[in-house]
Amino acid sequence: MALADELFREFRSMSVSEFFRKNAAMLGYTGRIRSLTTIVHEGVTNAIDAGEECGKLPNVYIRIENLGDGGRYRITIEDNASGIPEKYIPEVFGKMLAGSKAHRNMQSRGQQGLGISGAVLFCQTSSGKPVRVISSTGEKGIIAEVMIDVEKNKGKVSKKEEFDPKGWMGTRVEMEAKGVSYNRSKYGAFNYLRLTSLANPHVQIELIEPDGTKVLFERVTEELPKPPKEVKPHPYGITADDLLRLAREKGGERKSLKTILVKELSRFSDKRVRELKEKMALILLSRKLETQIEDLDKYLSEIQDEEEKRRIKKIYSGFLSQAAKILRKEARYLNWEEADLIVNAFSRMKLLAPPTEGLSPIGEENISRTMKAVLNPEFVACVTRPPKTYRGGIPFQVEVGIAYGGQVDEEGIEVFRFANRTPLLFDRGGCAITEAVKSIDWKRYGIDPNKDKVALLVNIVSVHIPYTSTGKQAIADVPEISKEIRLAVMEVARKLMRYVKRKKREMEKEAKMKALLKYVPEVAKAMSRLTGASEEEIETELSELISKKYLSSEDFSEEEREEAIKKEEKVILISNGGGLDEGSRKEAETTRE
């Protein structure tokens, strides 16, 4: 007795904030550059989500200041969205696992409730400073300083005052972190914002770098992506456990289970209830008779003995009433076995795939424009695949762009990964996108994966991105998603193959033509001697003949012509204009609306 009690004296529980205080690396706070990029990422995804949710074209302002003293930085992020109601400020910034997105079945950049509160936690543990929040919902402005009470996982507001926003709406967050760093490397905040801008052409991003350089990632379309829509869970995608929770959560006030199913699931209407009951009864009958029955009539028709047929029909109709009884009962009293039975019955029904109009991809045109602007390649092709679902009912969609030659940086295949239009800069190795690209036999497409210069842009959108970790930088290897990535990559690879082959053929023809043209003068001379015609004339005619033969026959198709590169204006305008100071900034804010 004493031994176990002794050993368990140290048993304790901790809050989620305490856990992530100890394991900040799990939220992406590892290394100086990555830590700063992660702070910017959390602020910017919130800013863009907020703008889109209130139907405004997002303007995001980021200022990064180096305060010296061993990597102490101030990071300011401001949006033009709807602002945060006063009472939610401590929750948004000071409570981990709290948010408005995690439990809603819709596409958004954030989904965990660990983002901005994680940034606040990292800032306060590294610099000791609270986060300063300035927010206005239109009529009243609030300035508040928030810290996390780590033991309790609760927001603490240390200072608070009101101000007159003079019509300004939005949220400005000022965070101070220590032990971080800023640069323009691949993993730095600059590149993160650049890629964010590319995948979000409707967003205007203004960055003031520590040396005062002002960078404007300009908005290139005034069109807001269609707003993300909440999608009800699909019967194919829910587990018995999900159904139990749904029944308990929504099943107050004596609502029947049937009502809950029809109301809370997508693609399941009143008309399908009868079929559900039949499938439930059939499963119960199969269990009872210890044989798998898919079709009752067919099963009965194979039985000779009329007595036996009647017996089975009677059992079946008993199970039918049992199923009806389950569906009539109060939802909150549903038990596991019943839920399991219903989910099993769902899987035997033919149901429409879940609605996918809530998904908002970047679109082929935008991807193409993006890749041309950044890489100035020789060839670009894009595909946005039709929406699919994984685990039975979670909608997702894959889009891929491929670029070849030009300014594609290095030899080999470079992959730009995005999830819900958010760039994934880290944890490349463990990501399903990387694996899918690697698994393709590039030689089959006439591409040497070590020598040819190829860039891929892969974006996955979903109401629930299956990240491998709380750091949200890699996508889990879900078979349905991996397959779609492969198919999409293969589709653009085929287009590239056609281009490369055509190009090669053209080059071969040109070489042949040139070889033939070399003999023209000599041939012309000989023919002139034989025929007496003018040597120049024969030479010209021969040359034209050869050129015509080799240039006219095969030409690039309309599609390929379209995909071929025109010169595009750069998306990024860089002005070294010292940046705005705080005063003129404030002015700009109040006049902006």
Next chain:
Amino acid sequence: MALADELFREFRSMSVSEFFRKNAAMLGYTGRIRSLTTIVHEGVTNAIDAGEECGKLPNVYIRIENLGDGGRYRITIEDNASGIPEKYIPEVFGKMLAGSKAHRNMQSRGQQGLGISGAVLFCQTSSGKPVRVISSTGEKGIIAEVMIDVEKNKGKVSKKEEFDPKGWMGTRVEMEAKGVSYNRSKYGAFNYLRLTSLANPHVQIELIEPDGTKVLFERVTEELPKPPKEVKPHPYGITADDLLRLAREKGGERKSLKTILVKELSRFSDKRVRELKEKMALILLSRKLETQIEDLDKYLSEIQDEEEKRRIKKIYSGFLSQAAKILRKEARYLNWEEADLIVNAFSRMKLLAPPTEGLSPIGEENISRTMKAVLNPEFVACVTRPPKTYRGGIPFQVEVGIAYGGQVDEEGIEVFRFANRTPLLFDRGGCAITEAVKSIDWKRYGIDPNKDKVALLVNIVSVHIPYTSTGKQAIADVPEISKEIRLAVMEVARKLMRYVKRKKREMEKEAKMKALLKYVPEVAKAMSRLTGASEEEIETELSELISKKYLSSEDFSEEEREEAIKKEEKVILISNGGGLDEGSRKEAETTRE
């Protein structure tokens, strides 16, 4: 106003259990095989930790039963440790982020408090079944069925009864999961246990596979690894935030800050308090004078003006009293600026490195034996590097074994990763070990990383392994750790290089010798004709001469001889003996003690 309020109506918080219910992949529950392996991993790490903690040689029994019905499995894991006191049973199995390891600064396999409770969560959400726990602390046995109340993150005990353990001590956990699978692949539970056994030669593991096959991974040493020891945090390794928390947690009952520092930090004794005060005063003086002063005497000696010298001395002594006052104050009233000042002062003191005797590596001999047993290679070399610290004060140690040729599976470099003797099977791509191995220029060591058959075993032990994610399958890229891995790998690679070069030279010599020997008969014939001596005699003598020259000169060194491979008995005994049934199993349990 209405807009923001509207948008925030959906704002909610969730418990950590709810979060991981939705994001089970983040705990390793992704894919059928991996999910079952993860359950086994959580149970087995707890079992071994528990055995070691109570000073017993761990015996771990695992039974995996296929219950049919679409991947429904029962997983039973039993240990011979101290048992769990009754009141802790709901907490251990039913509360996430609770445990006895996370807040203790010592090497253990578990460290998060997300392991076994995560397995219980996955089981109940997939199968609807509670976990069945049978535990005895010696006098009283408890059988309990535990589920997690997901909304509250609390354990719920549904059934509980007592039994007479008849002296048996230990814990047996029976879990039921759905949608999982078992096989003997690289990622399956079998391989996980095989690798666990290899890195833990003091542990006996008995596995009953679903088809009844009984596999015994035998204990090969009766020596328990030295027990892990709790290490106090080192002044170099703590942040201002850590110090504040320490002062608040331990600083009850009017304890002075000084007392806390001396008592709760390692390598910081009463004798160092004076020096700390001086460093604190020096930092304050530097700030005041806006210049960096490392050595006060030196700084003063460079000042000519006596008046100025006196003035500075006076300021300094004022700061000295200020520092003394901070250290005298009640610990719980410490503020951030003071904590920051102290941590800064720590970093300017020369302190002994933290004690590392708490670390428990596998050891070179065990690694060598392991690699020989599994791979039967041509050559093996191992190194256990001396303990180091990262982030200033967290002790860790790296060990590496290299094997070459023989049954090393594939061409190229295969890496077996371990953390605190626990095999890491997944998330290879994002792991610092993989990156470190990749970063090595193998050609410099005469090794072709794509063609040669090389296997590496890398084990990292630490009081806090910096995992990249809650799934605990990859180690974060902490510069100090990555450097040590590289150094260790380079050390064994050098040994291998010497072997390979020697081997190559030997082969070249043999080729030369053979070439020369070919001419012997002809030369002998010619010489016999010239000298009249017997042809055979000359031939024999010439052959001996050549052989002697080429075989005697360079030989494998003593060290290399030791590292060369002798045949070893296999660690794994496989008997197809149908497995024990429940009855005889129970019998075995009660008679075991």
